[in-house]
Amino acid sequence: MAGKPPQSDPVQDAPQVAGPKHAAAGLPAIGHTLRAAQQQMGVKRTALTLLRVNQKDGFDCPGCAWPEPEHRHAAEFCENGAKAVAEEATLRRVTPDFFAAHSVADLANRSGYWLGQQGRLTHPMYLAEGADHYEAVPWERAFDIIAEELTGLASPDEALFYTSGRTSNEAAFLYQLFAREFGTNNLPDCSNMCHESSGSALNETIGVGKGSVLLEDLYKADLIIVAGQNPGTNHPRMLSALEKAKANGAKIITVNPLPEAGMERFKNPQTPQGMFKGAALTDLFLQIRIGGDQALFRLLNKLIVETEGAVDEAFVGEHTHGYEEFAEAARAADWDETLTATGLTRAQVDEALRMVLASKRTIVCWAMGLTQHKHSVPTIREVVNFLLLRGNIGRPGAGVCPVRGHSNVQGDRTMGIFERPAPAFLDALEKEFGFAPPREHGYDVVRAIRAMRDGLAKVFFAMGGNFVSASPDTEVTEAAMRRARLTVHVSTKLNRSHAVTGARALILPTLGRTERDLQGSGEQVVTVEDSMGMVHASRGRLQPASEHLLSETAIVCRLARRVLGESSRTPWEEFEKDYATIRDRIARVVPGFEDFNARVAEPGGFALPHAPRDERRFPTATGKANFTAAPVEYPKLPEGRLLLQTLRSHDQYNTTIYGLDDRYRGIKNGRRVVLVNPEDARELGLADGSYTDLVSEWQDGVERRAPGFRVVHYPTARGCAAAYYPETNVLVPLDATADTSNTPASKSVVVRLEQSAAN
Numbered sequence: 003m004a005g006k007p008p009q010s011d012p013v014q015d016a017p018q019v020a021g022p023k024h025a026a027a028g029l030p031a032i033g034h035t036l037r038a039a040q041q042q043m044g045v046k047r048t049a050l051t052l053l054r055v056n057q058k059d060g061f062d063c064p065g066c067a068w069p070e071p072e073h074r075h076a077a078e079f080c081e082n083g084a085k086a087v088a089e090e091a092t093l094r095r096v097t098p099d100f101f102a103a104h105s106v107a108d109l110a111n112r113s114g115y116w117l118g119q120q121g122r123l124t125h126p127m128y129l130a131e132g133a134d135h136y137e138a139v140p141w142e143r144a145f146d147i148i149a150e151e152l153t154g155l156a157s158p159d160e161a162l163f164y165t166s167g168r169t170s171n172e173a174a175f176l177y178q179l180f181a182r183e184f185g186t187n188n189l190p191d192c193s194n195m196c197h198e199s200s201g202s203a204l205n206e207t208i209g210v211g212k213g214s215v216l217l218e219d220l221y222k223a224d225l226i227i228v229a230g231q232n233p234g235t236n237h238p239r240m241l242s243a244l245e246k247a248k249a250n251g252a253k254i255i256t257v258n259p260l261p262e263a264g265m266e267r268f269k270n271p272q273t274p275q276g277m278f279k280g281a282a283l284t285d286l287f288l289q290i291r292i293g294g295d296q297a298l299f300r301l302l303n304k305l306i307v308e309t310e311g312a313v314d315e316a317f318v319g320e321h322t323h324g325y326e327e328f329a330e331a332a333r334a335a336d337w338d339e340t341l342t343a344t345g346l347t348r349a350q351v352d353e354a355l356r357m358v359l360a361s362k363r364t365i366v367c368w369a370m371g372l373t374q375h376k377h378s379v380p381t382i383r384e385v386v387n388f389l390l391l392r393g394n395i396g397r398p399g400a401g402v403c404p405v406r407g408h409s410n411v412q413g414d415r416t417m418g419i420f421e422r423p424a425p426a427f428l429d430a431l432e433k434e435f436g437f438a439p440p441r442e443h444g445y446d447v448v449r450a451i452r453a454m455r456d457g458l459a460k461v462f463f464a465m466g467g468n469f470v471s472a473s474p475d476t477e478v479t480e481a482a483m484r485r486a487r488l489t490v491h492v493s494t495k496l497n498r499s500h501a502v503t504g505a506r507a508l509i510l511p512t513l514g515r516t517e518r519d520l521q522g523s524g525e526q527v528v529t530v531e532d533s534m535g536m537v538h539a540s541r542g543r544l545q546p547a548s549e550h551l552l553s554e555t556a557i558v559c560r561l562a563r564r565v566l567g568e569s570s571r572t573p574w575e576e577f578e579k580d581y582a583t584i585r586d587r588i589a590r591v592v593p594g595f596e597d598f599n600a601r602v603a604e605p606g607g608f609a610l611p612h613a614p615r616d617e618r619r620f621p622t623a624t625g626k627a628n629f630t631a632a633p634v635e636y637p638k639l640p641e642g643r644l645l646l647q648t649l650r651s652h653d654q655y656n657t658t659i660y661g662l663d664d665r666y667r668g669i670k671n672g673r674r675v676v677l678v679n680p681e682d683a684r685e686l687g688l689a690d691g692s693y694t695d696l697v698s699e700w701q702d703g704v705e706r707r708a709p710g711f712r713v714v715h716y717p718t719a720r721g722c723a724a725a726y727y728p729e730t731n732v733l734v735p736l737d738a739t740a741d742t743s744n745t746p747a748s749k750s751v752v753v754r755l756e757q758s759a760a761n
């Protein structure tokens with residue numbers, strides 16, 4: 003019945019396994035969507051709510067950051083978008099009675115799935131020091147508790163202000179303003195764990211840390227390379243764009259250690275033809291070895307440089323820097339070693355080259371499969387080298403396309419949520435608000451965990467998200483969190499981070515994106531920025547889940563007034579009353595947001611400027627697009643070990659578990675599974691269906707263990723295994739991060755598989 007959460011926690015993870023699927027979406031997606039929505043919202047609310055998602059006068063999907071097409075379908079959402087909306091608009095409630103019935107210790111023993119299925123938080127909840135149950139607390143008292151701890155700190159840098167990518171532009175802008183007026187740049191965010199490597203590489207090479215393509219460019223491209231990404235689950239409406247590109251004549255190369263159903267065939271539920279027959283997407287599947295992407299692009303670049311007339315010399319000559327040094331490094335690349343690093347054959351690389359040379363407009367799309375490795379930044383630089391060689395930046399149908407996984411993660415960064423803010427941004431903030439913001443860089447996610455572990459950070463405040471489940475090295479992270487004096491989470495639903503607390507803790511329930519946001523001046527809209535730099539409005543339509551909820555923006559404004567008091571000249575009350583006044587300030591501080599209120603009132607919003615795309619102007623240190631000549635790196639694997647990538651199931655969005663199935667991979671009713679190539683399994687003596695412990699080995703000599711995983715013989719690349727996070731985040735060492743970006747290297751973890759006691 004709609005509204006009733008699962009009573010028992012499925013203690014026994016009992017996966018049933020069938021073969022992987024070879025097509026995504028179609029009729030099954032409609033069935034799964036309606037079932038999930040009905041279970042959370044009931045029939046009537048399902049219809050009312052889903053028809054508002056991603057509509058011009060509706061609310062933005064709180065799922066991924068895929069852009070909206072100009073012409074919206076009546077049902078402008080995907081299966082996983084519908085699940086994200088349904089879980090936010092659920093009729094289930096987590097009330098003070100729930101907390102009275104469930105101690106923190108009990109909640110800590112519950113699965114993430116069970117916690118998330120309990121429903122929407124209704125009241126501010128407080129866990130007093132030494133207590134084992136959260137109790138309801140008035141908002142004022144909650145702000146008092148936070149103010150006590152923050153103003154009691156020896157330094158503002160003992161506080162951490164974390165942001166998850168669901169936070170709206172308005173709330174994010176005020177959140178960073180508050181943190182900086184309080185005196186710190188400790189603004190870690192979920193970007194640190196996902197596309198930080200993209201930002202680092204793109205800022206250095208093209209001068210803008212964001213993708214350069216718009217949705218229309220995908221329709222104009224004649225070659226699209228999708229590397230280290232699984233759109234079928236993580237950005238499902240991207241499949242519609244790829245289908246349209248194919249219909250316009252594009253070719254698609256997929257680069258992934260795993261064959262994924264969504265990139266094989268897309269059964270578009272929007273059309274009868276699509277629903278039943280579907281469209282084949284991938285023309286060339288390169289089953290790369292984990293971490294072999296830099297090597298692949300280096301080989302392609304070598305071949306392009308060595309092929310007469312293949313380089314766009316006019317573009318290279320006019321718009322780039324460093325070509326000669328790079329070309330020399332490319333020519334010097336050792337074929338055998340570099341090819342081995344890819345796990346591919348010469349014939350496959352030659353076929354890819356043939357498709358590249360036949361293309362005039364090439365786009366490369368990527369996600370975590372490229373960003374979460376030690377050498378991710380050089381890998382993404384090599385992708386940029388690849389596009390610069392043939393002038394594929396700054397013209398229609400061509401460019402870089404890092405696909406963001408959280409609905410406003412890019413917007414939050416644009417609003418100043420960054421521990422290493424640009425001096426120009428701080429100058430603009432100081433000019434606009436009349437206080438001197440801190441200039442010393444703050445902590446990113448990994449450094450924030452170290453700071454809590456080492457007792458240097460004492461207050462942890464999270465705007466959304468599920469920090470402990472999203473972070474690496476779970477045991478270290480949870481122990482660090484428990485060292486804090488106070489942990490505060492602004493949340494819509496229950497998650498594990500609420501059960502791993504500091505000496506005392508607060509849960510502050512906030513409005514969801516689907517809900518009406520009524521403030522002093524009336525109903526408010528918020529704005530978000532999608533993966534392609536389009537900024538648009540989102541207007542909540544549903545009655546809030548509880549009368550005790552506050553919007554993220556109101557929470558920041560009231561907290562700031564309580565903590566900063568009379569010393570602050572920032573008009574927090576005015577901001578809370580009318581978000582348009584926040585946008586007026588954003589327009590004066592953040593480049594590209596001039597006349598913000600008027601432009602975002604236009605249906606569909608507006609595109610932010612992107613100098614490389616719009617003018618082939620590259621605001622880099624050299625004033626040109628920079629070729630780079632980094633040595634090729636790839637993970638080395640000791641004998642008898644496998645390279646593990648942590649990933650999502652299809653019933654998952656970041657750390658939110660919608661269900662226990664991963665139907666495209668043929669897995670039902672279980673999450674503790676490890677996908678292993680049958681040849682590797684045979685060599686390791688691991689029968690399909692047997693159980694194994696995953697043990698990661700890293701240079702710190704610490705063995706990290708994740709016990710009891712069912713072995714699934716699966717067509718992964720040789721030497722490469724895969725398992726879901728957050729269950730396997732325990733295997734990722736805190737200090738195993740990408741060079742330069744410091745992003746956790748969650749996609750290449752060296753593991754040994756030990757027979758499990760469960761056998």
Ligand code: SF4
Binds near residue numbers: 063067084
């Ligand atoms: S593709 Fe992403 S943004 Fe679009 S509906 Fe699906 S989850 Fe939401």
